[in-house]
Amino acid sequence: MSGPVARAYAELLAAGELRPDPAQKAAVTALDRLATSGGGFLSRLLSNSPSGPEGVYLWGGVGRGKSMLMDLAFEHLPIAPKRRVHFHEFMLETHARLRRLREREEGDPIEPAAEEIASEARLLCFDEMQVNNPADAMILSRLFARLLGEGVKIVTTSNRPPRDLYKDGLNRELFLPFIDLIEREMLVVAVDGPTDYRLDRLEGVEVWHVPNGPEATAALSRAFFQLTDYPVEDRAKVPAEELAVGGGRTLHVPKSLKGVAVFSFKKLLGEARGAADYLAIARRFHTVILVGIPAMGPDMRNEAARFVTLIDALYEHKVKLLAAADAEPEGLYPGGDGRFEFQRTISRLQEMRSAEYLAEGHGFQN
Ligand SMILES: Nc1ncnc2c1ncn2[C@@H]1O[C@H](COP(=O)(O)OP(=O)(O)OP(=O)(O)O)[C@@H](O)[C@H]1O
Numbered sequence: 001m002s003g004p005v006a007r008a009y010a011e012l013l014a015a016g017e018l019r020p021d022p023a024q025k026a027a028v029t030a031l032d033r034l035a036t037s038g039g040g041f042l043s044r045l046l047s048n049s050p051s052g053p054e055g056v057y058l059w060g061g062v063g064r065g066k067s068m069l070m071d072l073a074f075e076h077l078p079i080a081p082k083r084r085v086h087f088h089e090f091m092l093e094t095h096a097r098l099r100r101l102r103e104r105e106e107g108d109p110i111e112p113a114a115e116e117i118a119s120e121a122r123l124l125c126f127d128e129m130q131v132n133n134p135a136d137a138m139i140l141s142r143l144f145a146r147l148l149g150e151g152v153k154i155v156t157t158s159n160r161p162p163r164d165l166y167k168d169g170l171n172r173e174l175f176l177p178f179i180d181l182i183e184r185e186m187l188v189v190a191v192d193g194p195t196d197y198r199l200d201r202l203e204g205v206e207v208w209h210v211p212n213g214p215e216a217t218a219a220l221s222r223a224f225f226q227l228t229d230y231p232v233e234d235r236a237k238v239p240a241e242e243l244a245v246g247g248g249r250t251l252h253v254p255k256s257l258k259g260v261a262v263f264s265f266k267k268l269l270g271e272a273r274g275a276a277d278y279l280a281i282a283r284r285f286h287t288v289i290l291v292g293i294p295a296m297g298p299d300m301r302n303e304a305a306r307f308v309t310l311i312d313a314l315y316e317h318k319v320k321l322l323a324a325a326d327a328e329p330e331g332l333y334p335g336g337d338g339r340f341e342f343q344r345t346i347s348r349l350q351e352m353r354s355a356e357y358l359a360e361g362h363g364f365q366n
């Protein structure tokens with residue numbers, strides 16, 4: 001293997017930080033090809049120059065190393081300027097960009113939006129591509145076509161192969177050209193070996209308390225006062241906070257002290273909230289204490305979907321989660337709509353209990 005990503009990967013193997021994995025090796029080779037490919041499929045059409053991939057799409061089950069590989073590519077590919085962003089965050093930002101462009105001028109805002117994005121980054125890395133609604137599906141389809149056409153290299157990860165993106169979605173036929181585009185212009189690599197490395201690193205640190213009740217509350221309350229060096233006698237005086245979550249909206253944080261927040265499941269996940277709220281929490285706090293997590297039945301699919309978004313946001317920013325729940329992560333949402341997506345959440349909750357995760361600092365991307 002040669003190429004900057006392969007060299008970095010080989011070093012990690014040699015240092016014993018990674019274990020050899022053939023699927024990962026294939027992904028590394030694909031990622032290195034991005035450094036040698038040309039200026040986009042539009043220019044290729046015109047010049048007949050040799051074709052390389054415009055992007056790499058890594059997919060596979062949880063804990064297989066997709067994000068690790070993407071980070072490696074992001075760090076080592078000699079393409080600049082570059083940007084790595086969580087997919088939820090990119091979509092929120094794209095909606096805001098389109099709104100701004102629509103206000104400023106008439107006509108289709110996608111093209112100027114793509115131009116802006118292309119001028120900001122020649123390498124774009126998106127973690128966890130997922131498409132959940134027809135509006136996003138249409139925007140993505142057209143945006144990717146422009147970006148790839150102009151030679152912006154895209155690396156993306158997903159738990160699903162391209163064909164299963166937006167599976168069973170409304171107006172899916174309009175989305176099919178996008179899947180064709182991905183399969184034509186990007187190298188699609190299955191990073192789907194037998195090992196869930198995240199499970200491997202597990203260690204049972206007590207951050208997840210079952211069931212809800214006085215014992216769990218006492219343990220979490222002790223943890224809160226330890227984390228904040230706050231005298232327990234003054235517990236009634238712990239301040240609340242109104243957290244700005246964008247768009248002029250705020251979120252009430254019942255207890256907020258030294259980067260630690262306490263929330264109840266009911267308030268945080270029982271009401272119509274979304275990625276913007278959860279990302280604001282993930283940026284603001286290094287530790288979140290969440291109490292009253294119930295075991296969720298199929299009738300709580302909205303709560304379960306919000307919970308998935310919350311955990312994605314916390315995990316992405318390496319926020320520590322301490323919780324009181326009526327079940328272990330694998331028993332939280334045993335069946336119902338979105339159960340597939342919930343698998344990732346279970347895997348993450350398990351990693352978030354590991355000593356390694358707890359030892360990491362509060363991460364902040366971009
Ligand atoms: N070959 C390997 N040997 C040892 N550890 C590994 C290996 N590959 C990945 N890991 C570790 O396993 C953990 C999970 O990897 P990663 O976060 O990249 O998984 P993922 O495929 O992105 O999962 P998800 O779909 O849930 O996001 C990380 O801590 C990562 O460093």
Ligand SMILES: [Mg+2]
Binds near residue numbers: 066067127157
């Ligand atoms: Mg990942």
